[in-house]
Amino acid sequence: MATTNRRGFLTLAGVSALAVPLLAACNRDTNDPFADDTGGGESGGGEGGVAVIVTDADPESLNPGQTTSNQTLDVCAKIFEALVWIDPDGQPAPLLATEWTISEDELVYTFTLREGVTWHDGEPFTSADVVWTIEEGMPNNSRAQGVIAQIASVEAPGDYEVVITLIEPYAPLLQQLKVFDLPIIPKHVFEGTDLATNAASRAPIGTGPFRFSEWDPGRSLLLVANEEYWDEGKPGLSEIIYQIVPDAANRSAGLETGEYDFVGAFYLPRADVARLKSLDNVVVREQTTIPSLHFIQFNHQNEHLGKREVRQAIAKVVDRPRIVEQAMAGLGLPGVGSFGEGFPWLVNEEVSYDILYPLDPDAARSELESAGVPEGTTLRLTYDAAKPQFQAASQIVRDNLSAIGIEVTIEPLETSVYRDAVYAQRDFDLALQSFTSSGDPAIGYHRIYRTNETNDPNVNATGYSNAEVDALLEQAETVSDLEKRGEFYKQAQVILNEDVPTLVMYDELQADAVSTRLEGLFAGINPVDRWGEVTATE
Amino acid sequence: MSTPTLHDATPNAEAAGLATQENALGEFWYRFSRNRAAVVCLFVVIVVIAAALLAPLISPYDPMSGVGAAQQPPGSPGHLLGTDHLGRDMFSQVIHGARVSLMVGFVVAAFATVLGVLIGALAGYYGGWVDNVLMRVTEFFQTLPRLVLALIIVALFGSGLTKLILVVAILSWPQTARVVRTGFRTLRSAAFVDAARVSGVPSWRIIATEILPNVLAPVVVVASLDVASAILTEASLSFFGLGDPNVVSWGGMLQQAQQYLRSAWWMAVFPGIAIAVLVLTFNVLGDGLNDALNPRLKDKD
Numbered sequence: 001m002a003t004t005n006r007r008g009f010l011t012l013a014g015v016s017a018l019a020v021p022l023l024a025a026c027n028r029d030t031n032d033p034f035a036d037d038t039g040g041g042e043s044g045g046g047e048g049g050v051a052v053i054v055t056d057a058d059p060e061s062l063n064p065g066q067t068t069s070n071q072t073l074d075v076c077a078k079i080f081e082a083l084v085w086i087d088p089d090g091q092p093a094p095l096l097a098t099e100w101t102i103s104e105d106e107l108v109y110t111f112t113l114r115e116g117v118t119w120h121d122g123e124p125f126t127s128a129d130v131v132w133t134i135e136e137g138m139p140n141n142s143r144a145q146g147v148i149a150q151i152a153s154v155e156a157p158g159d160y161e162v163v164i165t166l167i168e169p170y171a172p173l174l175q176q177l178k179v180f181d182l183p184i185i186p187k188h189v190f191e192g193t194d195l196a197t198n199a200a201s202r203a204p205i206g207t208g209p210f211r212f213s214e215w216d217p218g219r220s221l222l223l224v225a226n227e228e229y230w231d232e233g234k235p236g237l238s239e240i241i242y243q244i245v246p247d248a249a250n251r252s253a254g255l256e257t258g259e260y261d262f263v264g265a266f267y268l269p270r271a272d273v274a275r276l277k278s279l280d281n282v283v284v285r286e287q288t289t290i291p292s293l294h295f296i297q298f299n300h301q302n303e304h305l306g307k308r309e310v311r312q313a314i315a316k317v318v319d320r321p322r323i324v325e326q327a328m329a330g331l332g333l334p335g336v337g338s339f340g341e342g343f344p345w346l347v348n349e350e351v352s353y354d355i356l357y358p359l360d361p362d363a364a365r366s367e368l369e370s371a372g373v374p375e376g377t378t379l380r381l382t383y384d385a386a387k388p389q390f391q392a393a394s395q396i397v398r399d400n401l402s403a404i405g406i407e408v409t410i411e412p413l414e415t416s417v418y419r420d421a422v423y424a425q426r427d428f429d430l431a432l433q434s435f436t437s438s439g440d441p442a443i444g445y446h447r448i449y450r451t452n453e454t455n456d457p458n459v460n461a462t463g464y465s466n467a468e469v470d471a472l473l474e475q476a477e478t479v480s481d482l483e484k485r486g487e488f489y490k491q492a493q494v495i496l497n498e499d500v501p502t503l504v505m506y507d508e509l510q511a512d513a514v515s516t517r518l519e520g521l522f523a524g525i526n527p528v529d530r531w532g533e534v535t536a537t538e
Numbered sequence: 539m540s541t542p543t544l545h546d547a548t549p550n551a552e553a554a555g556l557a558t559q560e561n562a563l564g565e566f567w568y569r570f571s572r573n574r575a576a577v578v579c580l581f582v583v584i585v586v587i588a589a590a591l592l593a594p595l596i597s598p599y600d601p602m603s604g605v606g607a608a609q610q611p612p613g614s615p616g617h618l619l620g621t622d623h624l625g626r627d628m629f630s631q632v633i634h635g636a637r638v639s640l641m642v643g644f645v646v647a648a649f650a651t652v653l654g655v656l657i658g659a660l661a662g663y664y665g666g667w668v669d670n671v672l673m674r675v676t677e678f679f680q681t682l683p684r685l686v687l688a689l690i691i692v693a694l695f696g697s698g699l700t701k702l703i704l705v706v707a708i709l710s711w712p713q714t715a716r717v718v719r720t721g722f723r724t725l726r727s728a729a730f731v732d733a734a735r736v737s738g739v740p741s742w743r744i745i746a747t748e749i750l751p752n753v754l755a756p757v758v759v760v761a762s763l764d765v766a767s768a769i770l771t772e773a774s775l776s777f778f779g780l781g782d783p784n785v786v787s788w789g790g791m792l793q794q795a796q797q798y799l800r801s802a803w804w805m806a807v808f809p810g811i812a813i814a815v816l817v818l819t820f821n822v823l824g825d826g827l828n829d830a831l832n833p834r835l836k837d838k839d
Contacts, residue, residue, distance in 0.1 A: 248797070249797070249799070249800075269797055270797075271623075271797040271798055271800075271801065272797075272800070274801070275800060275801065322604070325608070326604075326608050326623055326624050326625065327624075385779065391779075391783070391794070392623065392624060392794075394783070395602070395624055395783075396604070396624060398602065399602060399603050399604055399624070402602070402603070409784055410783040410784055411696065411783075412697070412779075412783060413696065414693060417696075
């Protein structure tokens with residue numbers, strides 16, 4: 001009975017977001033399955049209405065230990081919490097951990113956990129959950145495994161104390177203890193069960209501001225306010241509805257009509273951004289808070305691309321501003337160097353692409369000539385067909401290179417075929433690729449340049465190997481002082497910008513589009529995070 | 539527009555056999571020219587073929603090159619049909635797109651006709667188990683969901699114009715085979731065929747020189763429809779992003795226009811019109827050919 005009513009409600013919600021808060025209020029009194037067993041309704045928040053968030057597909061799981069897909073992380077960021085959250089300045093702030101100390105040698109991190117936090121099923125949250133999550137809870141979450149690989153041991157000296165010991169100093173550790181990398185999941189629910197088939201992987205139990213209520217596959221998901229949330233007065237919303245909208249154009253149209261409230265960067269069609277910006281009821285926020293680079297990998301096994309002069313000549317004709325303008329609808333910053341400019345503290349302006357490689361087809365042509373590249377040389381350019389932004393970029397690159405007598409054949413490949421061809425077989429000449437930094441250059445960018453003799457997937461496929469660069473990157477990874485780290489990156493750029501093993505096309509700008517009726521968004525660096533702070537007005 | 543009913547298209551053996559070649563042609567043209575729509579379509583086809591052949595001379599710009607500001611509306615100076623999202627001239631692209639569409643259409647039709655005639659002739663002439671086997675194979679190919687199979691093949695083996703043509707061709711011949719088989723079954727026991735047989739003419743010559751010329755009329759009609767459907771299939775595949783990214787094609791243009799429907803409608807409208815016109819043209823042309831080649835159908839009315 002309750003379920004039927006709620007379905008009807010969800011349909012209505014899809015039709016008109018304006019009517020939602022009113023309906024939601026009725027709904028809470030009558031049908032809310034959690035309305036009766038929450039005694040602490042007075043202290044909790046959740047009186048602020050409903051927000052409708054758009055997603056493109058069903059999450060494959062609601063267990064963040066099972067996957068790192070966007071659809072899963074987006075929902076899980078509201079339900080689960082981690083030891084820290086990342087504030088708008090990119091600094092870790094207390095969440096499930098209230099404070100921490102770092103040993104002199106930067107190897108031992110001691111966390112004090114928050115007391116009085118309960119899981120959505122009423123069990124208390126303790127250090128055992130943290131230890132278990134790190135040791136056993138994240139087997140299929142590749143981002144979590146990236147952090148866990150740095151950890152030598154994790155211990156719980158007390159119920160509210162956790163000690164993490166690293167294998168060697170690792171600067172971005174705290175950055176990676178956020179909910180997207182290491183969400184804490186409940187030991188008492190999962191221990192000793194098959195994580196994939198455990199019911200809680202589809203009806204999750206977390207500590208976060210929202211608790212899971214209902215999942216109508218292919219249509220929507222419903223989260224409701226956690227009345228017992230430890231942070232009093234939060235969350236500000238009573239419900240979050242995820243509306244599944246497979247068609248991209250419908251997502252922006254629904255935002256325009258007020259049907260939806262939030263379309264995150266991952267789901268927002270780039271071509272619509274300009275139009276959305278002009279609307280009164282929508283705010284578009286552009287940011288590079290989690291920088292990501294889009295670049296061209298040159299296969300050094302190619303007789304021509306193995307020569308540095310040839311790569312430099314190509315750098316002089318690839319029109320980076322045009323790619324940003326036309327292929328990315330302006331949502332990018334034209335490449336300035338090997339690490340882009342998403343992390344301003346590491347940019348070496350003295351060896352910027354703008355100085356080394358201003359657009360100059362004539363100079364490029366004569367450089368190619370002296371490098372012995374014959375007119376009409378053909379290069380094969382490939383990209384992952386699942387990334388549509390590369391279609392336009394590849395056509396611009398072809399257009400640019402045709403100006404210096406290089407013919408480019410475009411060969412988009414299906415994702416798995418692409419990965420095999422580029423990373424395992426190295427069967428390509430030019431490959432378009434994008435990597436996210438995941439918040440720190442050491443996490444996401446080192447792999448663009450470091451030596452990769454074992455043909456690991458999603459790591460430097462160019463064949464470029466420079467011991468000096470490898471050493472500088474390694475040093476940059478182990479120092480936590482930003483200024484010192486920046487020095488290592490600047491030195492690396494002197495070499496890399498000159499060698500151009502890979503040409504950075506642009507830093508991607510993320511654009512999130514939000515209805516003006518939501519307030520308190522963007523409290524954290526990631527707009528998907530910190531929804532406990534969000535409220536809805538009329 | 540009525541679709542020609544292919545199975546009624548029994549070859550008019552007597553008419554073709556008795557009339558001299560010149561008379562037949564004259565009569566054909568007389569009948570064809572009475573169908574105004576078909577004549578107009580023939581004219582359109584000739585214009586499109588000319589445009590495709592002369593594309594490099596007619597088109598003002600390189601269709602692959604950004605030559606101006608992006609998304610200029612139609613009528614902008616120097617860009618009759620505007621420019622696309624990469625500043626490429628739409629007019630030049632539409633003209634060059636005709637090359638791909640016509641090439642796919644004609645090559646597929648030629649391939650389908652040759653293969654279809656061969657299989658249909660063997661099945662119809664010999665009958666018995668040969669007929670049985672060949673017709674089951676034909677039916678197998680005919681029941682394959684055309685677009686789905688094409689999608690799978692292109693997704694597995696990558697996109698490219700040659701692969702695309704091959705895929706569409708492999709799916710297109712059964713129609714021809716069935717029509718040819720029907721004709722051969724009717725004529726294999728005709729008096730003139732028996733006469734040839736008893737005078738010791740080898741089977742392959744009977745097939746090729748005695749019967750085949752009499753069943754060609756419906757084959758021509760089917761071929762013109764093949765052209766239309768091949769053009770449409772190529773456009774559909776390109777629209778799904780499975781076309782050849784290294785050539786300009788109307789379907790490919792439509793695919794890229796999708797995300798600009800609200801900001802640059804002309805990116806979708808012109809290639810869309812081009813596809814619609816060409817496909818319609820070949821259909822009406824097939825209709826006209828059918829009427830002209832099968833006067834009996836008309837006479838019955």
